Amino acid sequence: MALKTEEMVLNMGPQHPSTHGVLRLELVIEGEIIKSVTPHIGYLHRCFEKHCEVMTYPQIIPYTDRMDYLASMCNEFGYVIAVERLMGIEVPERVEYIRVIMAELQRIASHLVAIGTYGADIGAFTPFLFCFRDREKILNLFEITCGARLLYNYIWIGGLMHDLHPDFIRLTKEFIKEFRPNLKELNDLLTFNQIFIDRTANVGILPAETAINYGITGPNLRASGVNWDLRINDPYSIYDRFDFKIPVGKGENGTVGDCWNRYYMRILEMEESLKIVEQAINQIPDGDVSSAIPKRVKPPAGQIYSRVENPRGELGYFIVSDGSVNPTRIKVRAPSFVNMVVFGELCKGHMVADVVAILGSIDIVLGEIDR
Amino acid sequence: MIYDWLYSLTGSEMIAIGVQSLLPLYLFILPFALVAVLLERKVAAHMQDRLGPMRVGYHGLLQTIADILKLLQKEDTVAADIDKKFFDLSPLLVFAGSYAAFAAIPFSGAFMGSNIDLGIIYIVAVTGLVVAGILMGGWASNNKYSLLGAMRAAAQIISFEIPTLLIVVTVIMITGTMNLYTMSEWQTGYFWNWLILGGPDFGIAKILLTPLMLMAFLIIFLSTLAEVNRTPFDIPEAESEIVAGYHTEYSGMKFAIFFLAEYANMFAISAVVSALFFGGYQSPFGYLGNLLEIGWLIPIEQFFWFTAKGVFFVLVQMWLRWTLPRFRVDQLMSFCWKYLIPISFVLLLLVGLITVL
Amino acid sequence: MKNYILKFWQILFTIMIGMKVTFRHLFIPAVTIQYPTVRPEMPERERNRLYVNMDDCIGCLQCERACPVNCIEIEIVKSIPGEDLGITSNGKKKALWVTKFDIDIAKCCYCELCVFPCPTDCIYMTDVYEFSEFERDNFIYDFVTLTPDEKEEKKKNYEEFKLKKEAEKAIAAEKKAEEEAAKKKESGTESENTTDDKPE
Numbered sequence: 001m002a003l004k005t006e007e008m009v010l011n012m013g014p015q016h017p018s019t020h021g022v023l024r025l026e027l028v029i030e031g032e033i034i035k036s037v038t039p040h041i042g043y044l045h046r047c048f049e050k051h052c053e054v055m056t057y058p059q060i061i062p063y064t065d066r067m068d069y070l071a072s073m074c075n076e077f078g079y080v081i082a083v084e085r086l087m088g089i090e091v092p093e094r095v096e097y098i099r100v101i102m103a104e105l106q107r108i109a110s111h112l113v114a115i116g117t118y119g120a121d122i123g124a125f126t127p128f129l130f131c132f133r134d135r136e137k138i139l140n141l142f143e144i145t146c147g148a149r150l151l152y153n154y155i156w157i158g159g160l161m162h163d164l165h166p167d168f169i170r171l172t173k174e175f176i177k178e179f180r181p182n183l184k185e186l187n188d189l190l191t192f193n194q195i196f197i198d199r200t201a202n203v204g205i206l207p208a209e210t211a212i213n214y215g216i217t218g219p220n221l222r223a224s225g226v227n228w229d230l231r232i233n234d235p236y237s238i239y240d241r242f243d244f245k246i247p248v249g250k251g252e253n254g255t256v257g258d259c260w261n262r263y264y265m266r267i268l269e270m271e272e273s274l275k276i277v278e279q280a281i282n283q284i285p286d287g288d289v290s291s292a293i294p295k296r297v298k299p300p301a302g303q304i305y306s307r308v309e310n311p312r313g314e315l316g317y318f319i320v321s322d323g324s325v326n327p328t329r330i331k332v333r334a335p336s337f338v339n340m341v342v343f344g345e346l347c348k349g350h351m352v353a354d355v356v357a358i359l360g361s362i363d364i365v366l367g368e369i370d371r
Numbered sequence: 372m373i374y375d376w377l378y379s380l381t382g383s384e385m386i387a388i389g390v391q392s393l394l395p396l397y398l399f400i401l402p403f404a405l406v407a408v409l410l411e412r413k414v415a416a417h418m419q420d421r422l423g424p425m426r427v428g429y430h431g432l433l434q435t436i437a438d439i440l441k442l443l444q445k446e447d448t449v450a451a452d453i454d455k456k457f458f459d460l461s462p463l464l465v466f467a468g469s470y471a472a473f474a475a476i477p478f479s480g481a482f483m484g485s486n487i488d489l490g491i492i493y494i495v496a497v498t499g500l501v502v503a504g505i506l507m508g509g510w511a512s513n514n515k516y517s518l519l520g521a522m523r524a525a526a527q528i529i530s531f532e533i534p535t536l537l538i539v540v541t542v543i544m545i546t547g548t549m550n551l552y553t554m555s556e557w558q559t560g561y562f563w564n565w566l567i568l569g570g571p572d573f574g575i576a577k578i579l580l581t582p583l584m585l586m587a588f589l590i591i592f593l594s595t596l597a598e599v600n601r602t603p604f605d606i607p608e609a610e611s612e613i614v615a616g617y618h619t620e621y622s623g624m625k626f627a628i629f630f631l632a633e634y635a636n637m638f639a640i641s642a643v644v645s646a647l648f649f650g651g652y653q654s655p656f657g658y659l660g661n662l663l664e665i666g667w668l669i670p671i672e673q674f675f676w677f678t679a680k681g682v683f684f685v686l687v688q689m690w691l692r693w694t695l696p697r698f699r700v701d702q703l704m705s706f707c708w709k710y711l712i713p714i715s716f717v718l719l720l721l722v723g724l725i726t727v728l
Numbered sequence: 729m730k731n732y733i734l735k736f737w738q739i740l741f742t743i744m745i746g747m748k749v750t751f752r753h754l755f756i757p758a759v760t761i762q763y764p765t766v767r768p769e770m771p772e773r774e775r776n777r778l779y780v781n782m783d784d785c786i787g788c789l790q791c792e793r794a795c796p797v798n799c800i801e802i803e804i805v806k807s808i809p810g811e812d813l814g815i816t817s818n819g820k821k822k823a824l825w826v827t828k829f830d831i832d833i834a835k836c837c838y839c840e841l842c843v844f845p846c847p848t849d850c851i852y853m854t855d856v857y858e859f860s861e862f863e864r865d866n867f868i869y870d871f872v873t874l875t876p877d878e879k880e881e882k883k884k885n886y887e888e889f890k891l892k893k894e895a896e897k898a899i900a901a902e903k904k905a906e907e908e909a910a911k912k913k914e915s916g917t918e919s920e921n922t923t924d925d926k927p928e
Contacts, residue, residue, distance in 0.1 A: 010515055032700065059796035062839040123602060123697030126750060129419040133759055147775040147853075153839040161840070162773060189694070189749045194735075194742040195603055196696045352519070353606075353699045418750045421760045589740075694746045710736055 021366025073106035094287035201254025204358035218313030223249035224257035445623035457511035464504030537715035555651030562655035641684030652677035784850035787824035791842035799835035803828035
């Protein structure tokens with residue numbers, strides 16, 4: 001007769017040190033093995049899409065910042081590109097270059113948070129502070145440009161809010177010089193640490209087929225071996241002028257598509273972003289950043305879906321306009337929302353400690369999931 | 372020595388024994404635990420490029436006093452449906468288990484809590500009380516997280532006692548005694564007489580023993596680290612997964628007792644390891660008292676060296692904590708049973724062969 | 729067997745590398761500063777508390793319309809002709825009395841969208857970032873410089889002016905109607921004699 005064991009329902013509630021935001025996870029566990037996971041979301045819903053129906057197009061930009069608050073520049077970038085395509089505005093070259101620099105710096109900052117908090121979840125507290133120290137430097141760069149550190153309202157429809165600060169280029173070059181050795185130090189401390197590898201390798205394996213079927217995008221998809229990046233496969237803005245590689249998961253320590261691979265993708269992506277920033281800084285032309293900003297943003301009637309590569313995946317905006325100053329409907333395809341769907345399947349059969357590891361490696365932001 | 376003085380003072384054996392055994396605790400270990408709290412925060416801060424507590428006192432030196440005052444005046448929250456007897460008993464057991472170990476550790480050549488011949492075996496046995504305390508605390512809290520933490524802690528501590536004991540038996544075979552005082556006396560001289568470098572008897576045995584002793588030191592350091600629940604083995608109190616594990620429900624003074632017990636345990640472990648392998652209270656360079664012909668300076672010097680070695684190992688433990696991520700439970704168990712125990716057995720056999728021949 | 733020893737060695741070796749990194753950081757000076765004794769340097773384009781210079785405000789309501797969270801509330805009263813409200817610092821003549829200019833700074837999202845449309849640059853962001861209050865109602869900042877009596881006076885003036893204007897208009901409309909009626913009567917009698925060649 002088999003031993004009768006009971007299933008226990010453990011609630012990793014909305015307030016927990018390592019769910020990234022207010023997320024409630026209902027785990028059904030048997031001893032230490034997980035039978036099923038049900039995520040409950042909606043604790044951070046702020047009716048973004050409903051708000052958009054009563055505001056004008058430039059007024060929506062501060063709201064798009066607050067969706068994925070760790071990658072605000074990329075959110076604004078995506079929205080502004082959608083509206084500009086709808087209206088048919090061509091922005092000056094200088095504006096394009098500055099937008100790309102800001103987006104890539106923001107990508108580095110967002111990945112630093114992801115890596116730092118992932119280390120803290122696994123138990124290594126020191127890399128968290130090192131990542132935040134480097135992130136401070138990036139936020140200082142943003143601060144001298146537009147005055148804000150986290151929620152910028154910088155990328156406007158047709159241009160930018162301010163031009164670059166005169167010190168910006170010099171400070172960015174200094175930052176790039178300081179950041180490369182710090183990245184190597186981070187690798188020494190965390191990435192190739194055998195204990196960390198034991199914790200994250202062969203855990204939460206996401207096969208490429210499953211990832212494509214679920215619609216996963218971003219570093220999670222690339223870690224499973226699929227070579228798909230919107231900056232190369234569906235280029236927007238001036239990304240086709242820069243020379244950078246797309247890191248794809250190869251399963252160096254463990255299998256392709258496990259947590260370590262997803263984590264390692266982010267480290268490699270930071271290096272590639274550094275390359276893009278370096279090239280862009282050397283190539284910025286002169287110009288006027290506010291010459292193409294329209295007096296009144298009144299797109300013609302129509303619909304458009306446009307997408308950009310957020311640090312977390314593919315961020316898509318679907319805008320329906322009827323010719324007035326308020327949009328009729330804006331729908332946002334948030335990457336974390338779609339990535340979260342596969343979480344339940346990844347966790348089956350692993351232990352409670354692995355739930356935290358897998359959740360951290362998918363890298364979600366609740367502001368985006370709930371909007 | 373102090374025992375005789377006290378006996379002559381009061382004429383009562385009970386008082387003399389009582390005061391003598393409590394003296395090291397209240398004069399040394401408890402203040403050390405208080406200092407260790409601050410030390411950990413400062414060391415962690417400087418490793419992370421920040422400053423740590425800076426406001427209370429000069430550079431934050433009086434921070435512990437503020438912490439103690441805060442914990443004293445905190446409300447002792449008692450959750451509903453807990454098992455009151457066990458809930459109250461658990462911190463006391465953990466505290467007793469950690470502090471009782473100091474009875475058998477020699478603080479200097481002239482002072483030792485109680486000179487029993489069982490020495491090291493007594494220490495290992497008494498630190499096993501901690502398991503009972505943790506299990507009680509986890510169960511009585513009526514909280515799933517605490518229960519998980521307590522179960523993991525019990526499994527971990529019990530498993531890691533085995534490599535500890537095996538290495539201790541290895542050392543006993545070489546030194547021939549279980550009393551820590553005698554062991555420290557046996558390692559007199561300069562630092563090349565310490566057990567980590569082979570022991571005071573010169574000869575082929577010393578050269579053969581040195582690498583084995585280094586290995587033994589490593590193993591016992593890691594296993595005792597697991598006994599005190601420090602990272603990388605701090606699953607019972609893993610902050611990010613189960614929100615402080617078995618001491619989630621404790622607040623105020625009870626939490627302070629858990630805390631102090633942990634730091635005292637850390638010091639006990641360092642003291643034991645240094646007594647076994649690094650000569651206990653012996654100085655590595657000879658005694659100033661011998662040089663200057665002052666007799667009573669020697670115990671003071673020995674006390675200083677004892678403290679120095681203990682604090683050094685405590686600092687190494689803190690250094691490890693802030694560098695490494697933590698193990699998962701099954702990896703921890705496999706590390707113990709598949710790596711540490713077989714290697715300890717092999718060491719036992721090899722050292723046995725060497726001592727016999 | 730080889731994997732076994734390799735694994736053990738890997739664990740110890742990577743631990744050593746990690747410890748070396750942390751040890752090196754023990755001697756690197758801290759990057760934090762001791763706020764509030766030492767304050768960080770704020771950049772020039774900082775975005776902190778809003779301020780309105782009422783001498784320059786012409787009451788155009790552009791900032792109120794631009795705000796995405798509706799934290800600015802403005803009420804204006806037209807001035808009667810002949811009143812001199814003064815000119816703003818860049819030469820515009822003011823024509824509206826602003827009787828209410830409330831900014832609820834707790835709602836403000838610091839997006840600076842109100843600063844750009846202002847034609848006289850009277851609303852701008854200052855460098856004050858420590859303005860905590862104990863009561864939430866203290867966060868509604870009132871910027872008008874008129875006293876309540878003056879506000880009543882301006883409103884009354886405008887109401888009277890409007891009534892007067894209406895009365896005049898009514899009289900003018902009556903007079904016009906009379907003239908029209910008289911004109912029609914005249915042309916009516918004339919048209920009886922002539923052929924009507926009004927286009928259809």
